[in-house]
Amino acid sequence: MAPILDIKHLYKNYGSTEILKDINVTIEKGDFLVLVGPSGCGKSTLLNCIAGLEEITSGSIEIDGRDMTHVSPKDRDIAMVFQSYALYPTMSVAKNITFGMKVRGISQEEQDRKLAAVAKQLQIEQLLKRRPGQLSGGQRQRVAMGRALVRDPALFLFDEPLSNLDAKLRVEMRSEIKKLHHRLGASMVYVTHDQIEAMTLATKIVVMKGGVIQQIGTPSEIYNHPANTFVADFMGSPPMNLIPARAHSEGNGTKLEIDREGLEPIFLDVPRKDLPGDVVVGVRPEDLAEAGYRSGDTVQRAAIRVDMVEPAGADTFVTTHMGGKMITARLHAETVAHPGEMLDLEFDLEKVTFFEPTSGQRI
CATH class of the missing domain: 2.40.50.140 (Nucleic acid-binding proteins)
Known part of the structure; x- marks a missing residue:
């Protein structure tokens, strides 16, 4: 069976500046891949390359066995959850969640069915008539996730989705996302600078620095057998x-x-x-x-x-x-x-x- 995501020799330059250097990552269906590293290490750029929001300089990206290197974002069979949630302020929660399906011409009956299933899964049934402005940060985060879930994509992409939340809510939402992954068996790529988030969520971690992958491994491998002093110092609180x-x-x-x-x-x-x-x-x-x-x-x-x-x-x-x-x-x-x-x-x-x-x- 083809890997759900296969990135080979990916380079990304802005002019003469190399942002990503020879990135090679493979994950299987159902994996939870976390890209972690300090600010400016290239993790969000890599996520945007996977999403098709950034054109790559060279290399290839395959999603579910199909070459997506030059395919537009809407045809990549992905769903993305942003740090800013990116909700439409004038639409109700229900309309925010179903808007993408409506645009793609999915029947009203199917929209209603998927909306009900996702609202129940995320425990937001009582919020469906509200507008984003009437919601807390955690509720908005759930709505953004609901909008991604109704897509039922090959790959979910999360770009620092919890960084706007307070510490207690971050912990709660982290466990929500982990439970969701377990329940759906979905394939996820998740960007964070928070190494505790990486350790608790991932089945596989990619540690990045300066656009270069420092180490790929399970949370246990990264923690107990760091490849170098950068990984040893970055992963763990307090660090090694x-x-x-x-x-x-x-x-x-x-x-x-x-x-x-x-x-x-x-x-x-x-x-x-x-x-x-x-x-x-x-x-x-x-x-x-x-x-x-x-x-x-x-x-x-x-x-x-x-x-x-x-x-x-x-x-x-x-x-x-x-x-x-x-x-x-x-x-x-x-x-x-x-x-x-x-x-x-x-x-x-x-x-x-x-x-x-x-x-x-x-x-």
Whole structure:
């Protein structure tokens, strides 16, 4: 079966400026692909290229086995949900949702049937007679999604659809979209700069920077095995700690030496022989634990000096300095720690990632 979306060697230039560089992405039917990255990385431009709103410079785009590279947006079998919702202010909710079907000459009976089904699905039956101006942000978002759903397209495209909502509503709408995807088995491409949104929604994530794909993978692959220091730092809240260290070969493994200002260096034994002299050690905040909390051959203890303690409900964040960098440990809420005092922490070396300092690539 053909992939639902197949992008090959896509380039997009504005004059002599390259915006997208050699983009290759494939997703299967039912996948939820999230394009994530900082502002200006090219993710919205890529979405617009898939939609046909931007002409590509070279490469190809196939949707459901058909070459759509030079096909107009209305013939691409897609439906798009914008950040601005783009609703007609003078039309009722019902008319906003059915307008596209009316334009395409779909019978009134079919319009009514689809409207009723979608309104029930999104729980907006009581809003159908209202105008967009009488709705909250979350309700408008539902109407915009309803307008896309009645199309029943091969591919749904979402361009930062939740960025205008407050934090609580974002979480609610995120779970709505996830449930919708699960219920419909629909194929979706979703743009966001919010890495938590990406992690919670996606079956597959594309991390972008400067118009170049940094990594493609499942949320678990991106989080646990970042391809480089950019992905490690971008994905995760707080992000992965990136600690400069020196690796010394010793027997069947390596001894890592991590400098600290005003304190003895930390030494950790790693069962790997392929590490060069200077490395960057990547360790997630949750893989630094209080002494005695973890056990096993890969867990090693070191005393750190506490710089700052931040209670955060279910967690307590403790920061310290290693290798000239501020390091964060995500500890239990009950953790007793005070700035200026020493605290025993355990490193889970099985969860550690190593990076080459110059290129930032994973070793």
